[in-house]
Amino acid sequence: MRLSDLLHSEVYDQDGVSVGHVHDVRLVRDGPVIGSFGATFSIDGLIVGKGSFGSRLGFDRAAMKGPWVLKALFNRLHASSRFVPWDFVAAVEERKILISRAAKELHEPKALDLNGREEA
Amino acid sequence: MAGQKMDAGLDILDVQIVDKDGRMSGVVDDLDFSWDEETGAPYVSSILSGPEALGTRLGGRIGLWMASVHARLHDREDPGPAKISIGVVKKISNHVEITVSREDLDISRSPDWARDTIISKIPGADRAVE
Numbered sequence: 001m002r003l004s005d006l007l008h009s010e011v012y013d014q015d016g017v018s019v020g021h022v023h024d025v026r027l028v029r030d031g032p033v034i035g036s037f038g039a040t041f042s043i044d045g046l047i048v049g050k051g052s053f054g055s056r057l058g059f060d061r062a063a064m065k066g067p068w069v070l071k072a073l074f075n076r077l078h079a080s081s082r083f084v085p086w087d088f089v090a091a092v093e094e095r096k097i098l099i100s101r102a103a104k105e106l107h108e109p110k111a112l113d114l115n116g117r118e119e120a
Numbered sequence: 121m122a123g124q125k126m127d128a129g130l131d132i133l134d135v136q137i138v139d140k141d142g143r144m145s146g147v148v149d150d151l152d153f154s155w156d157e158e159t160g161a162p163y164v165s166s167i168l169s170g171p172e173a174l175g176t177r178l179g180g181r182i183g184l185w186m187a188s189v190h191a192r193l194h195d196r197e198d199p200g201p202a203k204i205s206i207g208v209v210k211k212i213s214n215h216v217e218i219t220v221s222r223e224d225l226d227i228s229r230s231p232d233w234a235r236d237t238i239i240s241k242i243p244g245a246d247r248a249v250e
Contacts (some may be wrong), residue, residue: 029122030122035207037208
């Protein structure tokens with residue numbers, strides 16, 4: 001499986017309701033140890049929502065402070081973004097991902113700081 | 121750094137790859153995942169680089185065209201993407217540092233094939249570099 005198989009796929013909850021498209025895939029460094037890299041990255045979850053342009057520019061990052069007009073605009077657009085823990089993923093099909101929970105159980109993704117830690 | 125998190129699309133895709141001698145060696149066009157036999161969780165096993173990986177990622181006519189050109193400029197029947205094992209990666213930051221030379225990577229297969237099969241047959245090619 002490639003990263004591009006997940007990006008932009010549409011995510012459906014257990015009731016067949018669309019949650020949005022995959023904007024990004026959050027990785028966490030807790031995978032198996034491989035060569036000189038050490039512990040590799042495994043998939044933590046999917047960041048899913050309606051609009052992804054601001055995410056691609058990094059405006060959903062806590063460290064991104066401005067311009068404030070754009071920050072406010074993208075914050076509003078990303079209010080619908082949801083984090084889908086990988087454990088919730090039931091099936092990955094072509095351009096379609098099925099999850100085993102209801103959309104209302106999903107929460108907003110936490111922003112990452114510059115050290116790769118989630119903001120509290 | 122254990123527990124470090126990254127958003128793959130924002131933090132890793134399109135990032136420059138730098139070899140052990142500090143030379144530019146392509147960019148990260150995609151990531152390949154394998155499945156952990158113990159936990160069943162997918163983990164990053166390779167970085168994919170080059171026209172096949174980018175073409176597949178982009179999709180559509182342009183993507184197909186890129187992958188097709190890559191397949192033609194190659195000596196193998198089914199060349200696939202250039203893979204860089206995560207095991208040779210030293211560090212991922214605003215660039216990806218690897219512990220091997222770029223000549224050792226699959227990414228140089230197409231240019232090598234073009235040099236040996238096309239460029240070397242052009243009259244005067246043997247005098248191109250004095």
